[in-house]
Amino acid sequence: MAAIATTPQALKTLHPLIQSAVPVWVPPSLQHHDRSNPSSDGAADSHIQTYAGSLSDHLATLWPHHRAFIFCLAAGATTRLIAPLLQDKATDPAIIVVDASGDYVISLCGGHQGGADQLARLVATQLGATPIITGASAQQDLPGIDILGNPFGWHRGSGNWTSVSATIAQGKPVQVLQDAGSPLWQAHLPAGHPFQFGFSEASTAGATQKPSEDSSKEQTEQPTEAPDPQARIWISATQRKFEATSAKVQWHPRVLWVGIGCERGSSRHLIETAIARTCQASHFAEGAIAGIASLDLKADEAGLLDLCEARDWPLRCFTAETLRDIPVPTPSDVVLAEVGTPSVSEAAAIAAATSDPSESPQLQAPKLQVTKQIHRLEGEPGAVTVAIAQAQTEYTGRPGHLALVGIGPGALNQMTPAAKGAIAAVDAVIGYSLYIDLIRPLLRPGQIVEALPITQERARAERAIALAHWGLSVAVISSGDSGIYGMAGLVMESLSQAGWDGASPSVQVYPGITALQAAAARVGTPLMHDFCAISLSDLLTPWEMIEKRLRAAAQADFVVALYNPKSKTRLTQIETAQSIFLEHRNPETPVALVQSAYRETEQITITTLGALLDSTIDMLTTVLIGNASTLNHQNWLITPRGYLGFHRD
Numbered sequence: 001m002a003a004i005a006t007t008p009q010a011l012k013t014l015h016p017l018i019q020s021a022v023p024v025w026v027p028p029s030l031q032h033h034d035r036s037n038p039s040s041d042g043a044a045d046s047h048i049q050t051y052a053g054s055l056s057d058h059l060a061t062l063w064p065h066h067r068a069f070i071f072c073l074a075a076g077a078t079t080r081l082i083a084p085l086l087q088d089k090a091t092d093p094a095i096i097v098v099d100a101s102g103d104y105v106i107s108l109c110g111g112h113q114g115g116a117d118q119l120a121r122l123v124a125t126q127l128g129a130t131p132i133i134t135g136a137s138a139q140q141d142l143p144g145i146d147i148l149g150n151p152f153g154w155h156r157g158s159g160n161w162t163s164v165s166a167t168i169a170q171g172k173p174v175q176v177l178q179d180a181g182s183p184l185w186q187a188h189l190p191a192g193h194p195f196q197f198g199f200s201e202a203s204t205a206g207a208t209q210k211p212s213e214d215s216s217k218e219q220t221e222q223p224t225e226a227p228d229p230q231a232r233i234w235i236s237a238t239q240r241k242f243e244a245t246s247a248k249v250q251w252h253p254r255v256l257w258v259g260i261g262c263e264r265g266s267s268r269h270l271i272e273t274a275i276a277r278t279c280q281a282s283h284f285a286e287g288a289i290a291g292i293a294s295l296d297l298k299a300d301e302a303g304l305l306d307l308c309e310a311r312d313w314p315l316r317c318f319t320a321e322t323l324r325d326i327p328v329p330t331p332s333d334v335v336l337a338e339v340g341t342p343s344v345s346e347a348a349a350i351a352a353a354t355s356d357p358s359e360s361p362q363l364q365a366p367k368l369q370v371t372k373q374i375h376r377l378e379g380e381p382g383a384v385t386v387a388i389a390q391a392q393t394e395y396t397g398r399p400g401h402l403a404l405v406g407i408g409p410g411a412l413n414q415m416t417p418a419a420k421g422a423i424a425a426v427d428a429v430i431g432y433s434l435y436i437d438l439i440r441p442l443l444r445p446g447q448i449v450e451a452l453p454i455t456q457e458r459a460r461a462e463r464a465i466a467l468a469h470w471g472l473s474v475a476v477i478s479s480g481d482s483g484i485y486g487m488a489g490l491v492m493e494s495l496s497q498a499g500w501d502g503a504s505p506s507v508q509v510y511p512g513i514t515a516l517q518a519a520a521a522r523v524g525t526p527l528m529h530d531f532c533a534i535s536l537s538d539l540l541t542p543w544e545m546i547e548k549r550l551r552a553a554a555q556a557d558f559v560v561a562l563y564n565p566k567s568k569t570r571l572t573q574i575e576t577a578q579s580i581f582l583e584h585r586n587p588e589t590p591v592a593l594v595q596s597a598y599r600e601t602e603q604i605t606i607t608t609l610g611a612l613l614d615s616t617i618d619m620l621t622t623v624l625i626g627n628a629s630t631l632n633h634q635n636w637l638i639t640p641r642g643y644l645g646f647h648r649d
Contacts (some may be wrong), residue, residue: 023034143446
């Protein structure tokens with residue numbers, strides 16, 4: 001990305017972007033004109049580059065090498081600058097415009113395929129600005145149909161994407177025929193969406209005959225009251241042909257694993273041709289290919305490696321012992337004698353289609369869609385055997401990421417820009433339902449949002465890890481700081497127990513204002529001296545240990561924050577805590593009770609240690625108990641640090 005600044009004010013506005021660190025975000029190079037006179041601090045930043053001469057000339061040099069541009073410039077001037085460079089919305093970069101004061105971020109060009117809409121939201125979170133998204137799908141709270149499969153690594157196939165997008169924008173019914181790939185996107189559509197869902201039985205039975213558009217329609221069951229669809233979307237491994245002008249498109253999830261057996265020295269051209277011929281004969285889309293599978297003896301086959309690198313296909317190789325145990329329709333004694341397994345291409349295809357880390361053991365084992373076929377080319381040495389199996393879960397081809405996000409006490413203005421950016425950037429957001437509601441304004445159309453009850457912390461962690469291993473970027477949200485009584489610890493612990501290598505999926509923790517900080521800020525400065533936090537919940541910690549910590553903290557004169565002080569089933573723990581502290585502190589010791597800090601239901605009570613139990617206390621209350629020096633001045637709690645030489649007896 002490149003950010004363009006032509007004035008000192010523009011440079012100041014855009015400068016925070018190069019300091020941001022959120023998922024899928026690489027800080028842009030900040031291009032400024034030499035007349036901008038940046039500050040000495042800014043000039044020393046490695047991300048800032050100076051250009052001279054006209055911006056149009058400089059932009060022309062940057063254009064081929066960047067996928068996104070962020071202009072702090074008038075929208076009209078930006079439009080005139082980029083107009084000569086625009087070619088096709090499928091290849092043009094994202095164009096974002098930020099006003100000089102940084103109040104608004106406009107998605108100007110490349111909203112869907114260029115990623116400008118999502119980038120505008122992300123930039124807005126970093127600048128504290130309002131994103132301006134003018135696309136019709138965004139107004140309908142729908143994901144753009146031409147980017148629908150991006151999170152899942154789907155290949156966008158042929159079709160009239162403009163026509164289908166226009167049909168959706170007009171709210172007209174659109175038929176969706178999906179027989180491959182994740183249906184997760186369907187579960188997160190808004191009410192009143194225009195999609196009619198169905199499937200083609202011919203497709204799910206395997207590509208044994210050329211798919212007919214009309215027969216597919218006949219075999220698709222639709223409710224009798226449903227209006228006739230005005231457009232059609234296929235999500236399938238099958239390659240369909242239709243008129244370029246018709247309102248029809250197709251996505252191809254990467255579910256096909258191509259098993260390859262070949263003679264030593266077979267060329268890339270031969271292997272590639274064999275795969276293309278097999279797919280064409282079976283009416284499979286090459287865009288649906290997840291990768292190549294073979295015997296481990298072929299792991300160094302030059303033609304195979306060249307092809308996989310050129311097509312960005314993973315190569316999965318298996319030992320003869322593994323392949324030998326896989327039942328196949330056409331085993332060969334000759335192959336068994338040669339390499340130690342009766343099948344290479346068929347067995348490898350099946351093995352690869354079942355080895356996806358996101359596969360559930362309950363899913364039915366994949367079956368071959370194409371049995372082995374031998375291919376040769378005149379003038380080309382060698383021979384290639386091809387077989388194809390279809391996995392039940394697509395290969396995303398993307399590195400997974402876990403963002404462990406602290407959302408603070410609950411008000412959006414109490415969240416860090418980095419935390420907001422993390423939520424805006426990810427494919428999926430997982431959290432307790434109450435916390436999901438608190439950050440709902442940050443969510444965008446098309447995101448997978450899963451809210452689970454408060455008691456299902458482990459399920460949340462396992463779900464997030466599974467999605468990240470699959471290749472999605474996932475934000476796991478916690479109130480306060482995710483690393484303080486939050487979900488970050490559970491996620492990290494679960495990863496470590498599963499043998500996580502520390503790198504895949506990648507992990508980033510985003511701190512937030514935790515409950516004790518929020519509560520303290522609402523009542524003054526009670527945490528100005530040494531303090532500690534203790535949770536009174538004995539669900540995960542034995543009460544004997546909690547009581548030991550309470551006694552130690554009380555005796556050591558720490559200011560203490562009590563989390564989870566009381567619930568419907570835990571009524572006596574707070575009473576015990578009070579009695580322990582009264583053994584070591586004056587009954588007049590100031591105490592603050594803060595419920596739901598910074599939320600609409602916030603309640604604050606200033607009391608004393610002796611009168612603590614006279615007030616309402618629940619699970620949403622944070623209890624702050626002062627130390628021997630803490631004083632109550634006009635209902636403000638102050639714990640002296642000692643700067644003024646004052647200490648309370």
